[in-house]
Structures are given as C-alpha cells and as structure tokens.
Amino acid sequence: MKVYLLRRLWQSLVVLLGVSFVVFFILHLTGDPAAVLLPPEATAEDLREFRERMGFNDPFIVQYGRFLKGALRGDFGESIRHGEPAFDLVIERMPATFELSGAALALALCIAIPAGIVSAVRRNSALDYVSTTVALLGQSMPTFWLGIMLILLFSVQWNLLPSSGRGTWPHLILPAVTLGLFTTARIARLTRSGMLEVLNQDYIRTARAKGVNDPPVVWKHALKNAAIPIVTIVGIELGTLLGGSVITETIFAWPGVGRLSVQAIANRDYPVVQAAVFLLSTTFVIVNLLVDLVYTYLDPRIRLR
Amino acid sequence: MSTPAVARPLTLGREASPARREWLAFLRRLTRRRTALFGLVVVALVVVAALAAPWLVVFDPIQQDLDGRLKPPGTRSDTGSVHLLGTDHLGRDLLARIVFGARPALLVGVAAVAISGVLGMLVGLLAGYFGGKMDDLLMRLADIQLAFPFILLAIAVIGVLGPSLQTIIVVIGVSSWVVYARVVRGTVLTLREREFVQAALALGGRDGRVILRHILPNAFTPWLVVATLDMARVIVIESALSFLGLGVQPPSPTWGGMLADGRVYISTAWWLATFPGLAILVTVLGINLFGDGLRDTLDPRLKV
Numbered sequence: 127m128k129v130y131l132l133r134r135l136w137q138s139l140v141v142l143l144g145v146s147f148v149v150f151f152i153l154h155l156t157g158d159p160a161a162v163l164l165p166p167e168a169t170a171e172d173l174r175e176f177r178e179r180m181g182f183n184d185p186f187i188v189q190y191g192r193f194l195k196g197a198l199r200g201d202f203g204e205s206i207r208h209g210e211p212a213f214d215l216v217i218e219r220m221p222a223t224f225e226l227s228g229a230a231l232a233l234a235l236c237i238a239i240p241a242g243i244v245s246a247v248r249r250n251s252a253l254d255y256v257s258t259t260v261a262l263l264g265q266s267m268p269t270f271w272l273g274i275m276l277i278l279l280f281s282v283q284w285n286l287l288p289s290s291g292r293g294t295w296p297h298l299i300l301p302a303v304t305l306g307l308f309t310t311a312r313i314a315r316l317t318r319s320g321m322l323e324v325l326n327q328d329y330i331r332t333a334r335a336k337g338v339n340d341p342p343v344v345w346k347h348a349l350k351n352a353a354i355p356i357v358t359i360v361g362i363e364l365g366t367l368l369g370g371s372v373i374t375e376t377i378f379a380w381p382g383v384g385r386l387s388v389q390a391i392a393n394r395d396y397p398v399v400q401a402a403v404f405l406l407s408t409t410f411v412i413v414n415l416l417v418d419l420v421y422t423y424l425d426p427r428i429r430l431r
Numbered sequence: 432m433s434t435p436a437v438a439r440p441l442t443l444g445r446e447a448s449p450a451r452r453e454w455l456a457f458l459r460r461l462t463r464r465r466t467a468l469f470g471l472v473v474v475a476l477v478v479v480a481a482l483a484a485p486w487l488v489v490f491d492p493i494q495q496d497l498d499g500r501l502k503p504p505g506t507r508s509d510t511g512s513v514h515l516l517g518t519d520h521l522g523r524d525l526l527a528r529i530v531f532g533a534r535p536a537l538l539v540g541v542a543a544v545a546i547s548g549v550l551g552m553l554v555g556l557l558a559g560y561f562g563g564k565m566d567d568l569l570m571r572l573a574d575i576q577l578a579f580p581f582i583l584l585a586i587a588v589i590g591v592l593g594p595s596l597q598t599i600i601v602v603i604g605v606s607s608w609v610v611y612a613r614v615v616r617g618t619v620l621t622l623r624e625r626e627f628v629q630a631a632l633a634l635g636g637r638d639g640r641v642i643l644r645h646i647l648p649n650a651f652t653p654w655l656v657v658a659t660l661d662m663a664r665v666i667v668i669e670s671a672l673s674f675l676g677l678g679v680q681p682p683s684p685t686w687g688g689m690l691a692d693g694r695v696y697i698s699t700a701w702w703l704a705t706f707p708g709l710a711i712l713v714t715v716l717g718i719n720l721f722g723d724g725l726r727d728t729l730d731p732r733l734k735v
Contacts, residue, residue: 137571137574140571141571141574141575141578142578144571144572144574144575144578145575145578145579148575148579148584152587152588152591153591155588155591155592156591156592162591262716262719262720263712263716265719266663266712266715266716266719267712267715268667268670268671268687268708268711268712268715269667269671270670270671270674270687270690271690271704271707271708271711271712274690274693274694274697274704274708275704275705275708277697278697278701278704278705282697282698362577365577365578365579365580365581366581368580369579369580369581369582369583370582371580372580372582372583372586373582373671373674373675376675377694384583387583387586387587388586388675391586391587391590392590394590396587396591399587399590402583403579403580403583403584403587406579406580406583407578407579407580410578410579410580411578
C-alpha cells in the first residue's frame with residue numbers, strides 16, 4: 127500500500143515535470159520566442175533587445191531551468207496585456223472554472239449512473255432504448271453547437287435563462303448542461319456496459335439462486351463491482367471537462383480560465399497561456415492521484431499489492 | 432452416380448480462399464447490425480458529398496450576394512434557383528457551404544487519424560513487446576500527454592504556429608496517439624504469451640520479424656476500432672478549432688467557422704447556426720454507429 131502510494135506520487139511528479147517542459151516548449155515552437163511574444167510590428171532592434179533582456183540567447187537547458195524555477199514559485203512572468211503576474215490572473219479565474227466543471231460533473235453523475243443502471247437492469251426495454259439513444263446523440267453532438275442551440279431556445283426564443291455571465295444559479299444551468307452532456311453520455315454508456323458485464327457473472331447468479339431479491343443484487347453485488355471502471359473514467363473525464371470549458375466558457379462568456387486562455391491566445395499573451403495550461407494540467411494530475419486513492423478503497427486488490 | 436467429390440474443392444479453392452471467405456462472413460455479420468449499416472450509409476453519403484461537391488451544388492460556396500443576405504431556407508434567388516437552407520450574412524448559399532465544408536472535416540479526420548494511429552501503433556508495439564524500462568518510459572509519456580486539456584494545448588500551439596490545414600492535422604495527429612498506444616499495448620501483452628509467438632521466438636525469430644509477422648496482424652483489429660471511433664472525435668475537434676477561428680481560414684467553408692458566424696446572428700437567423708451543427712452531428716453520429724458496430728462485430732470486449 128505504502129509502496130504503491132509512493133510510486134503513484136513519484137509518477138505524478140514525473141508527469142508534472144514533463145508537463146512543465148511542454149509548457150515551456152510552446153513558446154519555442156517557432157524557434158524564436160521573441161517574435162512570438164512581441165507584436166508583429168516590432169523592429170529588429172526591439173527583438174534583439176528583448177531577447178537579451180529575457181535571456182533567450184542563453185542555452186536551451188538554462189532557459190528551461192529558469193522557467194522551471196519560476197513555475198515552482200508560481201512565477202510565469204507578467205501578462206503582456208494586463209501587466210499583472212500571469213499566475214495571479216489565472217488563479218483568480220480558477221474558482222469559476224471549478225464551479226462550472228464541478229456542476230457539469232455532478233449533473234453527469236446524477237443522470238448517467240441511474241440511467242446506466244436502469245438501462246442494464248431493464249435491458250431492451252423502452253427506457254433502455256431512450257437512454258442509449260440519448261447517450262449516443264450526446265456523444266456525437268459538438269459542445270459548441272449544443273451551447274448555441276440552448277441559447278437559441280432558452281434565451282432567445284423563450285427568454286427563460288440568461289445566455290452569458292456568471293453569478294446566480296440560473297446563470298450556471300445552460301453552461302453546465304452544455305459542458306456536461308458529453309460526459310453524461312460517456313458515463314451512461316460505460317455504466318450500462320459495466321453493469322451488464324457484472325450482471326452476467328456467476329456470483330450474481332448464485333446470489334439470485336439463493337433467493338436474494340433484485341434491489342440488493344443490483345446495489346450490493348453488482349454496482350460495487352461495476353463502480354471501479356466508473357471511478358477511473360470520472361478522473362479522465364475531468365480532463366475532458368477542464369479542456370471543454372475552453373469552448374463552453376467562450377460561448378457563455380463565463381469568466382473562467384478557459385475564456386481567459388482563448389483571449390490570451392488572441393492577444394498573443396503567452397505567459398498567461400503558459401500559466402493556464404500548466405495549472406489546469408496540474409489540477410488534472412492531482413485529481414487523478416486522488417481518484418487512485420479512492421480506487422484503493424474500492425478495490426482491495428490494489429491495497430494489498 | 433454423382434460427380435467425383437475431389438473435383439469440387441479444386442474449383443472452389445480459387446473462388447473463395449479462406450481469407451476471402453472470412454472477410455465475407457465479417458461483412459455479413461457487420462451489415463446484419465442495422466445501426467452499423469445505417470452509420471456506414473451516412474458516412475458513405477458524406478464522403479460522396481465531399482468528393483463530388485462541385486457537381487452536387489447549384490451555388491458557388493464563396494460567391495457573395497450582398498442583396499440576398501440572411502435569406503431564410505427556401506428563398507428563391509434572382510437566378511431562379513432555390514436556397515434550400517437559406518443564405519448567410521454575406522448572401523452565400525448555406526447548403527453549398529455545408530457540402531463543401533465536408534472536405535476539410537474529412538481531410539483532417541483521415542489525415543490526423545493516420546498520423547496518430549501510426550504513432551500510437553508504434554508506441555504500443557514497443558511498450559507491449561519489450562516491456563520493462565521501455566514500457567515505463569512510454570507510458571509516462573502517455574500520462575504526460577493525457578494530463579493536458581486537449582483543446583487548450585491545441586489552440587496554444589496553433590496560436591504560436593499560425594493556423595493552416597497542415598498545422599491542424601499535425602497538431603491533432605501528434606497529440607492523439609495515447610488511445611491507440613494503450614489499446615495496442617494491452618493486446619500485445621497478451622499476444623506475447625501466446626504459443627505461436629513463443630514458438631516463433633524459440634525458432635530463433637528476430638524481434639523485428641516476430642513483431643511484423645506475428646504481433647502486428649493480430650493487434651490490427653482493436654486498432655481499427657479505435658481509429659474509427661477516434662475519427663469522430665477528431666472531426667468534432669477540427670470544427671471546434673474552426674469555431675474558435677484557429678482552423679482552415681475563411682473564405683473556405685468549414686462547419687465550425689459557419690457556426691461561429693451563425694452565433695453572431697443567432698437572434699435573427701436561426702438557420703445559420705443550426706444546419707452546420709446538424710451536419711457535424713449527423714457525420715459524427717454515422718461514424719460512431721459504424722465504429723460501435725465494428726467493435727461489436729470484431730471484438731465485443733474491447734473497452735473504447
């Protein structure tokens with residue numbers, strides 16, 4: 127158990143080191159970070175001076191070392207547009223993104239898991255067909271189109287819900303539904319197939335043969351075993367949600383990290399982009415480490431390794 | 432007396448070799464699934480639309496007509512032809528643009544999947560076959576790749592490099608290999624223990640030859656299922672990038688770009704955002720249905 131946890135911790139650190147390198151490397155993709163950071167109308171003299179000042183003439187590894195040292199202290203440089211530290215700008219907007227992703231995930235779990243269980247237990251019933259069809263559509267629907275259609279119906283046509291901004295509960299509904307639908311579809315399909323697999327196992331048949339009634343079989347015997355892949359996918363889906371927030375936040379003018387990043391890329395404000403990518407990735411790594419802890423609780427085989 | 436039985440296999444042998452017979456049986460099983468067949472038909476229609484676009488549409492997709500802006504579906508144009516799906520904010524025919532928009536979507540889909548598929552296959556084969564340090568290293572790389580919010584990393588990189596068709600293909604292709612690698616690795620791990628592989632190794636087969644002759648052909652099926660389903664994801668990502676203005680640049684029609692235009696006119700011209708989105712939805716749904724059918728036919732236990 128201890129060995130397992132230490133190994134997972136070590137792996138996460140290695141992953142974060144890799145992430146930091148990629149984030150650092152984004153600026154160096156074209157070979158000239160000064161040209162990426164300065165506006166296109168900058169003169170050759172400006173470029174030379176800027177390169178000197180930022181240390182872009184140093185060896186690559188020295189530059190990376192400096193970046194890593196800064197990143198560890200939360201220093202990604204100053205935002206070119208806002209003049210504030212890029213790290214602070216991103217951190218300020220983190221709660222909004224967490225609120226949106228959290229709401230989307232909660233919505234997904236509340237709908238998908240019951241839907242998946244009912245689908246599996248009442249296989250080939252009308253409910254199963256409806257739920258699998260909706261899940262299939264949800265998985266095929268582009269987020270941004272769904273968002274626009276929801277705005278068209280609920281904000282423009284019926285004037286029921288606000289189409290942009292953050293603050294009250296109604297503001298959260300449309301963005302959370304938009305962001306959560308794909309994840310809902312994924313988890314519903316996975317729950318259904320996981321439950322079907324478990325329900326066909328011998329121990330379920332044994333339990334039924336012993337005369338255990340249906341609800342306890344489903345809840346105690348089947349769901350506990352089907353839960354393991356669901357927990358894994360929840361960790362991975364959080365990555366989808368954090369990434370998807372980029373688009374959803376843009377559509378609904380949600381003041382989170384995703385929208386900040388899209389604006390920063392349009393403004394060539396790369397310190398902010400770097401800080402945003404790094405912090406969102408770090409969040410993902412930490413959450414998945416926590417998911418693995420839950421895992422050891424659910425599946426004692428891992429605990430005993 | 433009937434004809435001698437010996438004569439029959441000789442003539443049949445040419446008509447239906449075992450490989451061909453297996454292939455036919457597979458096709459029959461696949462097309463027996465109605466949803467898979469439906470998906471296949473949808474995908475075929477989209478491919479035909481993309482290839483034959485110039486002959487299919489009445490209007491030029493980039494020809495502007497500022498007098499005929501934002502006309503609702505069914506409006507007759509000056510030339511007498513009908514704008515079946517209406518016109519956009521520059522008076523361009525929406526249907527023509529949607530048909531032509533299938534081109535970048537499919538092109539990016541196929542090309543990016545080819546890149547990530549080959550890359551992932553390679554990583555999966557190496558990690559699964561050699562194991563040990565190699566496996567550790569490659570799987571950590573996969574973890575690093577997975578840690579990034581995909582769209583954000585893609586738009587950051589495209590923002591630096593500048594948007595173009597090639598950039599999009601390469602960026603999506605290079606950053607989507609993990610699914611393939613994981614599935615292929617898993618398959619290789621079990622194949623490696625099988626008797627025919629052990630036998631090939633015992634007979635002195637070299638690693639490269641064993642991988643190419645014995646492992647690769649058997650790892651191909653799960654790979655194909657992943658590739659099909661991943662194509663759907665890539666098409667959504669391509670349209671998302673175009674939506675954010677980081678895809679193929681205007682005036683070339685892209686589904687995502689049309690949606691971005693439509694979003695601006697959402698309160699006055701609903702058709703502008705609705706139809707391009709439906710095009711994406713139908714295409715992606717078709718691919719997903721076909722991919723699901725392929726998985727259920729080839730390898731029902733595959734988790735993708």
